[in-house]
Amino acid sequence: MRFLARISIRLLLFNVLLVFLPAxxxxxxxxxxxxxxxxxxxxxxxxxxxxxxxxxxxxxxSGGIDxxxxxRLLARxxxxxxxxxxxxxxxxxxxxxxxxxxxxxxAPVTDPRSIYFERRAASLEARRTWLYRLGAWVYRLPxxxxxxxxxxxxxxxxxxxxxxxxxxxxxxxxxxxxxRYGATVRPTRxxxxxxxxxxALPVRDGERVAGAVLVSQSTYRILRxxxxxxxxxxxxxxxxxxxxxxxSLLVSTTIARPLEALRNEANDLLDRRxxxxxxxxxxxKHDEIGDLARALEQLTARLEGHLRFIEAFAxxxxxxxxxxxxxxxxxxxxxxxxxxxxxxxxxxxxAQREVARMEHLLSAMREITEIDARLDALDPETAPPVDxxxxxPQIVEGFHLRAPEGVGIVLREPGxxxxxxxxxxxxxxxxxxxxDNALGxxxxxxxxxxxxxxxxxxxxADRGPGIxxxxxxxxxxxxxxxxxxxxxxPADRNGHTGLGLAIVKAxxxxxxxxxxxxNRPGGGAVFEVRLPELxx
Numbered sequence: 001m002r003f004l005a006r007i008s009i010r011l012l013l014f015n016v017l018l019v020f021l022p023a024x025x026x027x028x029x030x031x032x033x034x035x036x037x038x039x040x041x042x043x044x045x046x047x048x049x050x051x052x053x054x055x056x057x058x059x060x061x062s063g064g065i066d067x068x069x070x071x072r073l074l075a076r077x078x079x080x081x082x083x084x085x086x087x088x089x090x091x092x093x094x095x096x097x098x099x100x101x102x103x104x105x106x107a108p109v110t111d112p113r114s115i116y117f118e119r120r121a122a123s124l125e126a127r128r129t130w131l132y133r134l135g136a137w138v139y140r141l142p143x144x145x146x147x148x149x150x151x152x153x154x155x156x157x158x159x160x161x162x163x164x165x166x167x168x169x170x171x172x173x174x175x176x177x178x179x180r181y182g183a184t185v186r187p188t189r190x191x192x193x194x195x196x197x198x199x200a201l202p203v204r205d206g207e208r209v210a211g212a213v214l215v216s217q218s219t220y221r222i223l224r225x226x227x228x229x230x231x232x233x234x235x236x237x238x239x240x241x242x243x244x245x246x247x248s249l250l251v252s253t254t255i256a257r258p259l260e261a262l263r264n265e266a267n268d269l270l271d272r273r274x275x276x277x278x279x280x281x282x283x284x285k286h287d288e289i290g291d292l293a294r295a296l297e298q299l300t301a302r303l304e305g306h307l308r309f310i311e312a313f314a315x316x317x318x319x320x321x322x323x324x325x326x327x328x329x330x331x332x333x334x335x336x337x338x339x340x341x342x343x344x345x346x347x348x349x350x351a352q353r354e355v356a357r358m359e360h361l362l363s364a365m366r367e368i369t370e371i372d373a374r375l376d377a378l379d380p381e382t383a384p385p386v387d388x389x390x391x392x393p394q395i396v397e398g399f400h401l402r403a404p405e406g407v408g409i410v411l412r413e414p415g416x417x418x419x420x421x422x423x424x425x426x427x428x429x430x431x432x433x434x435x436d437n438a439l440g441x442x443x444x445x446x447x448x449x450x451x452x453x454x455x456x457x458x459x460x461a462d463r464g465p466g467i468x469x470x471x472x473x474x475x476x477x478x479x480x481x482x483x484x485x486x487x488x489x490p491a492d493r494n495g496h497t498g499l500g501l502a503i504v505k506a507x508x509x510x511x512x513x514x515x516x517x518x519n520r521p522g523g524g525a526v527f528e529v530r531l532p533e534l535x536x
Contacts, residue, residue: 036222041183041197047083048201048215055087055203055213064089065203065211070096082221086214087203090177092167095211161186168214176200176212188218195219258289262296269300276304317365317479324354324361364499385534386427388418388452395428396450399435406444409435413452419534420456426507430515431458433500434527438462440483441525456513456533461526466519475517478502504529 054073055065070087074096077085087096162168175182182200196218203211262280271277279300283293331351335344396411403409420427431450438448441464451459467475474480481498501517508515513531520526 033222033226036226037197037219040217040219040222041199044083044197044199044215044217045181045201047081047085048199048213051077051085051087051213051215052201052203055211056205064205065095067095071101074098075101083215083217086168086216087211088168088173088214089211090209092169092173092177094164094168170198170200172198172200173212173214176202176214177209178202179204179209182212188220195223254287255289258283258285258293262289262293266296276300276307279304321358321361324358327351327354364503367499367503384421384423385419386422386424388420388427388456388458389413389416391424391427392431392450392452392458395431395435399432399439403439403448404442404444407439407442408447409439409450410447411450411452414454416454418452418454418456420511420531421534422511422531426511430504430507430529431460433504434460434529437500438464438525438527441465454533456531458529458531459526460529461520461524463522463524466523467517467525472517476501476505476515 051073055070065087074085074087077098078101083098085096085098086094088094161170170182170184172182172184179202182198184198185195186198188196196216199215200212201215202209203213265278265280269276269278269280280293280296282297283290285293328351331347331354334347335351338344338347392411392413396409400409435448435450438460439462442448442462443464446463449459449461451461453459468482471480471482477498479498479502505515508529508531511531513529515527515529517525517527
């Protein structure tokens with residue numbers, strides 16, 4: 001069953017089946033043969049009726065059929081028909097025969113070579129070894145093939161049923177002498193596949209039957225033509241099968257081998273522990289298999305990138321959690337060693353602060369993980385439309401109340417609606433995190449500028465110290481945070497987890513948009529958010 005399930009075998013069987021469908025014409029040849037035989041019989045009947053009508057006497061005349069008249073009639077038909085006509089009297093005695101008026105054909109000359117090979121084969125048959133019998137069978141195979149699919153043997157010309165000098169009293173002639181049409185079919189000497197049709201029609205002399213006209217003709221000509229057609233059809237089928245097999249092998253090679261290569265690559269893709277140790281190499285083919293190979297290449301590349309991200313994320317989480325855990329362990333150890341209430345209170349405050357930091361960090365990680373999981377399943381086309389010209393003033397108004405002293409916020413928006421397909425809560429996270437970041441860097445006496453322009457572009461800029469060039473490519477990395485004068489110590493982060501801008505990027509890209517950061521001329525940082533705008 002596995003062998004039959006292979007694509008190459010299925011293609012071969014399918015193509016061969018298509019080739020053998022025209023072979024159904026063999027069955028129609030039998031119908032065609034029957035129609036030809038019926039047409040031959042009708043022609044014989046018509047010929048016999050004409051001859052019978054010519055030999056019939058008018059009313060009032062007496063006597064049987066005139067032998068001389070019958071001979072003259074058949075002589076006039078000499079060479080004009082391939083049928084054999086015989087005229088018999090009322091007793092079945094032969095009066096005239098068209099076969100006796102035509103010069104006999106020379107007997108076929110036997111090819112001396114065939115006699116030589118027959119005698120040689122007869123002598124070799126005396127050998128009874130299995131090796132000889134196998135070779136003889138192979139040697140005779142072409143002859144057997146020809147005998148099975150070749151034309152029928154021609155008739156020898158000798159009559160097998162009616163004997164010269166004896167009355168012709170076959171059942172067809174008896175029917176004609178009784179005044180009815182008689183017909184029969186008999187085998188012809190020369191091979192069982194060749195037959196002879198007999199049709200007998202009465203010759204009337206007034207009201208009585210004076211004799212009969214017997215028309216006979218061999219079916220050899222029809223059978224030979226039919227067998228030639230069968231042989232030609234068989235040759236075409238054999239050639240078609242060979243072409244179908246070759247084409248099937250070629251087509252299966254272009255399909256099965258690339259699929260087999262993809263299967264081998266898939267088997268070698270993972271190690272025993274289930275980790276990626278390679279990727280699909282793609283293909284330069286422009287067919288569907290090439291598209292599949294390229295899609296698998298992209299799939300493994302994305303999967304490899306995702307696995308690297310998971311490993312890096314796990315490493316970053318481990319690193320971020322290790323510091324507060326170390327602080328908590330140190331504080332708890334010191335609590336057991338000191339007796340001063342002030343020192344115990346200080347170490348307890350350190351432990352509580354680090355616990356709160358861990359809770360904040362875990363909450364942020366849970367949030368960004370939830371965003372990644374839900375935004376992948378989000379369809380922006382089915383999201384409700386949101387007008388940023390109405391949403392942004394509400395967000396900015398909320399940050400006016402918690403902005404540092406001396407720092408203002410300016411919002412500029414167009415006069416037409418700017419609609420996007422997104423969740424208002426997620427948009428609040430994008431612009432809220434960016435505003436919170438900008439207010440954290442804006443010095444007193446400056447303003448944070450928020451610009452909404454057509455094309456769904458929102459820019460948030462401050463007048464702070466800007467972004468160091470070596471930090472621009474890391475700004476949206478998870479757990480990355482930086483403040484002027486900060487060191488690598490967790491104590492200098494002031495509660496910042498480094499996940500705010502990573503959440504902004506994840507949400508924007510989840511909705512099919514983007515976010516970029518840069519420095520504005522004259523100092524300060526600027527963030528540009530682009531989201532797909534809804535038409536109308």
